[in-house]
Amino acid sequence: MGEVSRGARALVVCPDIRGMAYDLDAQSRLSEAEGLALAIGITIAESFVLPVREVRPNLLFGAGQVDNIAIACEQNEAELVVVDGALTPIQQRNLEDKLSRKVIDRTGLILEIFGERAATAEGRLQVELAHLDYQQSRLVRSWTHLERQRGGFGFLGGPGETQIEADRRMIRQRMGRLRKELEQVRKTRGLHRERRERAPWPVVALVGYTNAGKSTLFNYLTGATVMAEDLLFATLDPTMRAIALPGVEKAILSDTVGFISDLPTQLVAAFRATLEEVTSADVICHVRDISNPSTAAQKAQVLDVLRDLGVIDGEGDTSIPILEVWNKWDLLSVDDAEELGEQVEADDDIVAMSALTGDGVDTLLDRLGSMLTRNATLRSFEVPASDGRRIAWLHAHGEVLEDVEAETDGSNRLITVRLNPKEMGQYEALD
Structure with a gap:
């Protein structure tokens, strides 16, 4: 996704906002944030918890705290700042301006990890959809040419459409296509699961x-x-x-x-x-x-x-x-x-x-x-010796305790086997 380069030296900051309910204490959250950064190959230059008494809409942190972050970046030669919390697009852009460094929040960092780890078609589709959803609100910081306009023709946009509007429209179209693809993948996966349930x-x-x-x-x-x-x-x-x-x-x-x-x-x-x-x-x-x-x-x-x-x-x-x-x-x-x-x-x-x-x-x-096998019960079946399919099924899917020639008919096998209710239903459904 190009957001973070491996090996980048980073400052990890864990905001501890007064009055906010957290699942973990501040130190545990900081450790987890370090783990997230390491998972994407980032080198941690320094990490610390930063108490936030009052959230500033434009920066999250107070001006003095931002100055301290900037000093820590200089001292540790950090080129990236990881904020273990959710930043609004405005806060992210303003922090980048103030610190003259790339800033990434918790959501962006997790998306980077998901992007690296996704291996299947569904995983990749899910990652791209989540990433586009995240990015469309942040186009304000991605473009420096917001005043630029371009003419358009046909369905590509009318005259005077700004670059950012065009980009937002393209993202929405791409997200629509991804959702359709995901729905198809899920249907296919649902069929696989149904098959497995019958298995x-x-x-x-x-x-x-x-x-x-x-x-x-x-x-x-x-x-x-x-x-x-x-x-x-x-x-x-x-x-x-x-x-x-x-x-x-x-x-x-x-x-x-x-x-x-x-x-x-x-x-x-x-x-x-x-x-x-x-x-x-x-x-x-x-x-x-x-x-x-x-x-x-x-x-x-x-x-x-x-x-x-x-x-x-x-x-x-x-x-x-x-x-x-x-x-x-x-x-x-x-x-x-x-x-x-x-x-x-x-x-x-x-x-x-x-x-x-x-x-x-x-x-x-x-x-x-x-x-x-908790609900499995012991059952005995008399099966024709010529019915290799049923005999093989019982041996493959149950715990066979005895398989002997039936006394009543030498051409039959008497099989004692432990089956659970699911297996019993499958055996009875055999043609």
Whole structure:
């Protein structure tokens, strides 16, 4: 997108506005902003929290604070200023004028990350749509030739149309085309999901706060090479792989984009489709970085998103079973591990592990297997030995405990198998 160059030295400023309700404390927000900057390859020259008693409509910060930011930029040779908050187009333009440097706000920074991470057609369309939505309000700072006018002909614009009006019109047209393309992609993806729901394999969705270790766990379990660095938003597009679990010959593991606090509204709307995969899962694995001081606040963020998606209702009940995975256990102090270990022992819906070392992975797999087979019942079928299709289906999709020649008829097989209700329905639907 050309907004930020990799390796640029940046000053990261986290405004702490008096009276504003934040999900995380100022220091945690600053750490998160640093993580966002590092995720896009920015070099952090200096970072600090800046208390804002009263928001200035033209600059956000007070004049003295802007002077201090300018001095810090000079001292640290910073060519970019990252403001961890939402700037209006006017504030952004005025800050750039005052500081003689590029200024980018939280939304712009997240868009840069999404732009780098998007790998699928849907991801790229979503990024461009969100970026255009963001940019159309900021054309005021993008053009220095606002007074210039151009003549027009046909549908390209009438005489006297200013450059900025033409650009806004082109952006609106492009956004309209993108929405149509996205709708088509979503319809196609919906068909894929319907096919998967009819398929016999259960789906396990990994969700969690960004940088909780979902992709590292995904790679460990599947041997895949999904991007898994210690960066925020290392995953954007859902990735799926088949894995084997105890009692389940084949399950689909789905890795999703990480959640984050205060995600700008236009980005939530643009990327909601990415998270809809979660609603068709049979089990949700909520991966938490249990070593992070803000882990409780991060959990609340994830649960809010799951509530928005309809997975959790107003009573706190879930339509899909959720297993909490307390990841990065190896980073805990001995005292913390001992204290938290008691909670893990007392709750079957929590697993402690380290995706990096593999400790606890066997417990995780066992727990997932038992959750997926929880409603399975033992059934016996007498199948003609010549009906290879049904016999193969039962072996492929159920846990076969016995397959012997039927006593009543030597040409039949008696198969004892454990099936859940979904699998039973699929077996009965076989022609």
